[in-house]
Amino acid sequence: MKVHEFSRLETKLELRVRNSGDRLAWFEFEGRVITRTKRSHGNKDLPANLIRQQLKVNEAQFNGLISCTVSKEDYVEILRDRGLIPAIQKSTAP
Amino acid sequence: MATSIASMTDSMASMVDSKRTIQEPQASAPLFPELAEKTGAFPRSPLDAGRILFATLPTRRLRLSQPLEAILEKHEDSVIARLDEIEEFGIGENVTAAIEDLGRTVVELYLTLQAIRDEELSSDLVRVKENLAARLILQSW
Numbered sequence: 224m225k226v227h228e229f230s231r232l233e234t235k236l237e238l239r240v241r242n243s244g245d246r247l248a249w250f251e252f253e254g255r256v257i258t259r260t261k262r263s264h265g266n267k268d269l270p271a272n273l274i275r276q277q278l279k280v281n282e283a284q285f286n287g288l289i290s291c292t293v294s295k296e297d298y299v300e301i302l303r304d305r306g307l308i309p310a311i312q313k314s315t316a317p
Numbered sequence: 318m319a320t321s322i323a324s325m326t327d328s329m330a331s332m333v334d335s336k337r338t339i340q341e342p343q344a345s346a347p348l349f350p351e352l353a354e355k356t357g358a359f360p361r362s363p364l365d366a367g368r369i370l371f372a373t374l375p376t377r378r379l380r381l382s383q384p385l386e387a388i389l390e391k392h393e394d395s396v397i398a399r400l401d402e403i404e405e406f407g408i409g410e411n412v413t414a415a416i417e418d419l420g421r422t423v424v425e426l427y428l429t430l431q432a433i434r435d436e437e438l439s440s441d442l443v444r445v446k447e448n449l450a451a452r453l454i455l456q457s458w
Contacts, residue, residue: 245425246418246421246425254437255436255439256437256439257441257442258441259426267395267408268392270408273399276404279441302439306440307441
């Protein structure tokens with residue numbers, strides 16, 4: 224996985240880091256920390272399969288995140304389907 | 318919570334002591350003494366060269382209750398050391414660098430998760446937090 228591809232992921236998912244020297248970036252949603260992934264340091268390519276596992280997506284979804292066919296909102300839905308983000312409560316009120 | 322990670326102090330970074338030397342490996346003599354001296358890591362046997370045990374972390378604040386077993390693999394011109402149980406890895410130009418990177422990543426992961434309440438973590442990260450808490454011991458000063 225190229226460094227610029229990871230940068231695109233970081234921007235799209237608005238991954239958070241404490242400071243530039245950190246090794247990890249975190250995906251937060253509605254006040255909860257949901258996933259984390261290893262950041263790229265220097266110009267070294269990162270192993271796509273391991274980044275993908277940390278972000279909890281399959282290969283097609285991961286490729287979509289990089290190629291722009293999967294949005295941040297789509298990613299939230301993926302995590303919801305995986306049970307990492309609580310399902311939206313359907314209102315039962317009349 | 319949006320600021321919880323960003324607002325953490327830099328104290329975590331200061332805990333890391335890059336000059337710390339490694340002490341006593343917890344098994345029989347290492348196969349690669351130079352590597353073990355630098356990282357506290359060593360393959361368990363010649364037949365198990367794709368796995369490596371490491372017993373120390375790059376900080377005085379934490380120690381491992383037992384060695385962690387990392388899987389080594391080549392990735393292009395780099396080496397990856399990964400811990401499948403917690404889906405974490407280190408990467409470097411050689412085994413030593415990959416193990417050191419993994420150790421620093423594990424420390425950062427542990428300290429960051431410890432600073433966040435379970436209610437503010439996904440179930441997966443709670444699992445990782447519990448896994449690390451069972452293996453890492455915070456040293457009292």
